[in-house]
Amino acid sequence: MAGSDTEGDEIPTVGAGGPMDAMTALQEILKTALIHDGLARGLHECAKALDKRQAHLCVLANNCDEAMYVKLVEALCAEHGINLMKVDDNKKLGEWVGLCKIDKEGKARKVVGCSCVVVKDYGKESQALDVLNDYFKQKK
Secondary structure, three states: OHHHHHHHHHHHHHHHOOOOOHHHHHHHHHHHHHHOOOEEEOHHHHHHHHHOOOOOEEEEEOOOOOHHHHHHHHHHHHHHOOEEEEEOOHHHHHHHOOOOEEOOOOOEEOOOOOOEEEEOOOOOOOHHHHHHHHHHHHHO
16 A cells, blocks of 8 residues: 555656656656566675676666675676666665655655665556666667
């Protein structure tokens, strides 16, 4: 029941904002993938998914303090040709992928930082997915 509440709240705000940027599209894709159980969170799960070529997209936090962590994820993405996107904050990424508690007001509490996330299953085709695909085409 809680999943349907967040899903219903998310759709009008994204639609009302006009053209979607890459970060908003990423946030929507992560939420959809979370609902469809298509996310791998954390280094161990992400490394397994990247190595098995199950990943469609990898998201890495810029403020990750372990250099070897970043090097491993970037190397696996480059080796298998998987799109890599970077976000500013690992706490924000943790909130986007559901590693937090939601209080009565709908605000995130006890957010756990997450430095790496892999999308194994997008869940469904959406406008956000098209925006992100265009973003990666422009980047190449």
